[in-house]
Amino acid sequence: MAYRIQSGSALQKVLPCIDLSSALSKTKREVLYRHYADKLVVNPELNRALVSFQANKNIPFYRWLKYKEAFSSGLVQYCLQKFQPPRMSRLRVLDPFAGAGTTLTTATKEGWHATGIELLPVGVAAIRARLLADSVDIRSFEYYLNRLEKISWHSSQLNGFKFPHLRITDKAFPEQTERAFSTYHAFLNGIRRKDVRFLFWFACLSVLEDVSYTRKDGQYLRWDSRSGRLLKSNFNKGPIRDFCSAITGKLRLMLQDIRQRGGERFSRNVNVIEGSCLTQLCRLPDASFDLVITSPPYCNRYDYTRTYALELAFLGHNEESVKQLRQSLLSCTVENKTKRIQLAQEYRRRNLEGRYKAAVTAFASQEALHEVLALLYAAQEEGKLNNNNIPNMVENYFFEMNLAIRELSRVLAPGGRVVMVNDNVQYNGEEVSVDLILSDFAARSGLTIDHIWVLPRGKGNSSQQMGTHGRNELRKCVYVWSKRNPRLSGRQA
Numbered sequence: 001m002a003y004r005i006q007s008g009s010a011l012q013k014v015l016p017c018i019d020l021s022s023a024l025s026k027t028k029r030e031v032l033y034r035h036y037a038d039k040l041v042v043n044p045e046l047n048r049a050l051v052s053f054q055a056n057k058n059i060p061f062y063r064w065l066k067y068k069e070a071f072s073s074g075l076v077q078y079c080l081q082k083f084q085p086p087r088m089s090r091l092r093v094l095d096p097f098a099g100a101g102t103t104l105t106t107a108t109k110e111g112w113h114a115t116g117i118e119l120l121p122v123g124v125a126a127i128r129a130r131l132l133a134d135s136v137d138i139r140s141f142e143y144y145l146n147r148l149e150k151i152s153w154h155s156s157q158l159n160g161f162k163f164p165h166l167r168i169t170d171k172a173f174p175e176q177t178e179r180a181f182s183t184y185h186a187f188l189n190g191i192r193r194k195d196v197r198f199l200f201w202f203a204c205l206s207v208l209e210d211v212s213y214t215r216k217d218g219q220y221l222r223w224d225s226r227s228g229r230l231l232k233s234n235f236n237k238g239p240i241r242d243f244c245s246a247i248t249g250k251l252r253l254m255l256q257d258i259r260q261r262g263g264e265r266f267s268r269n270v271n272v273i274e275g276s277c278l279t280q281l282c283r284l285p286d287a288s289f290d291l292v293i294t295s296p297p298y299c300n301r302y303d304y305t306r307t308y309a310l311e312l313a314f315l316g317h318n319e320e321s322v323k324q325l326r327q328s329l330l331s332c333t334v335e336n337k338t339k340r341i342q343l344a345q346e347y348r349r350r351n352l353e354g355r356y357k358a359a360v361t362a363f364a365s366q367e368a369l370h371e372v373l374a375l376l377y378a379a380q381e382e383g384k385l386n387n388n389n390i391p392n393m394v395e396n397y398f399f400e401m402n403l404a405i406r407e408l409s410r411v412l413a414p415g416g417r418v419v420m421v422n423d424n425v426q427y428n429g430e431e432v433s434v435d436l437i438l439s440d441f442a443a444r445s446g447l448t449i450d451h452i453w454v455l456p457r458g459k460g461n462s463s464q465q466m467g468t469h470g471r472n473e474l475r476k477c478v479y480v481w482s483k484r485n486p487r488l489s490g491r492q493a
């Protein structure tokens with residue numbers, strides 16, 4: 001049986017076995033909630049700072065780039081200690097959404113072998129910078145920093161370099177900052193050592209927001225009215241740093257951290273895979289990790305390619321490559337289109353059709369999810385959503401996460417665990433229980449749901465939603481799933 005989601009020929013879709021009348025009674029979601037209710041526990045050892053970038057702000061190396069979507073090194077340490085398998089010689093951790101690499105470098109410092117998959121080049125650059133910090137020659141770094149501090153920014157020659165703007169970054173910098181980029185570009189070209197040059201380049205990437213008229217604000221870049229762009233709001237982000245002081249300040253901070261590295265050894269056992277975990281996870285061998293610590297993008301419409309537009313432009317991306325990147329990231333924006341055809345092809349090409357089909361079946365039978373989707377598609381038909389692509393986004397998000405979770409279950413060694421940070425979301429007043437739905441996908445892939453740790457204070461819904469639907473605290477959670485070890489059966493914690 002199927003229900004009609006959208007009228008209009010091209011968008012006619014078929015989803016499994018949900019009766020819209022039962023959807024309206026919300027019973028499937030209630031059943032799901034009851035099923036996992038005893039797993040939902042508040043963990044007082046966790047707090048919002050720990051599961052966000054906040055606690056990294058003053059931590060050497062992690063403070064170089066403000067990667068707001070990161071979790072803290074402290075959270076990773078907490079998980080490593082809590083879930084270290086007993087008596088193992090080679091501990092292996094995986095982060096399929098590695099971001100700026102918090103899991104990877106925290107774990108390697110503790111002696112683990114770490115593998116990360118990351119698609120956004122900004123994250124990859126941050127990981128690379130931290131790895132290079134291990135071995136970069138301090139004297140050479142210092143030498144170039146001293147030279148930079150003697151540059152006369154106003155009278156130095158421009159080398160013709162222009163910041164390679166995208167449409168959405170146009171007018172992001174004051175005129176003198178645009179000129180300073182050219183001076184700095186010439187300076188970078190004069191650095192002979194590759195690792196020092198990379199770190200000086202990375203320092204520039206890390207100060208772009210500070211020296212711009214923009215602020216990263218979740219879904220979008222927020223623009224300061226001084227930018228000269230045509231804007232509706234009168235936002236003023238406060239003082240905008242001049243490039244010279246921002247870059248030298250950043251490099252001084254980096255030098256301070258590098259000087260204190262004292263055998264940190266971030267880079268010893270790190271393997272970074274640049275690409276999408278949706279196509280990379282299926283290539284990893286079975287049972288090859290003891291622990292997964294990760295946080296996927298949330299299903300909250302935040303668009304990494306928008307918030308990191310300055311950095312992507314600096315990295316040389318053009319309009320088309322940004323569009324492609326957005327489409328390849330896990331679907332969490334209303335612009336994302338379904339990836340099902342490409343994913344099916346990828347699995348077929350690797351002779352993994354059986355795995356793909358099993359994932360499709362598991363997705364199709366998650367009734368609580370399809371109940372929410374039915375409500376969202378109905379709201380779409382009634383014109384009640386502030387964006388008509390929200391139901392597609394939610395559907396694609398769960399389809400892709402289900403596939404990723406099944407792969408995590410496969411690559412996990414018996415006795416291993418997955419720790420995942422994620423937020424629930426709400427659209428049109430309907431709470432989407434991301435924690436319960438993803439945990440149910442995990443259970444269907446053979447994992448045991450140990451806990452769904454709820455943070456003592458959740459997250460309010462967006463101001464837009466709050467106006468219409470009132471304040472509703474959404475659960476912010478850390479899920480802990482484990483893979484049964486038949487040899488220890490009955491003795492597992």
Ligand SMILES: C[S@@+](CC[C@H](N)C(=O)[O-])C[C@H]1O[C@@H](n2cnc3c(N)ncnc32)[C@H](O)[C@@H]1O
Nearest residue numbers: 070071097099100102119120276277297329330
């Ligand atoms: C919440 S952040 C993770 C941050 C990370 N825990 C850290 O501490 O830096 C989610 C990350 O997933 C990445 N991502 C999104 N889609 C991806 C995909 N298909 N494959 C790999 N990484 C992806 C994003 O670029 C982002 O860096």
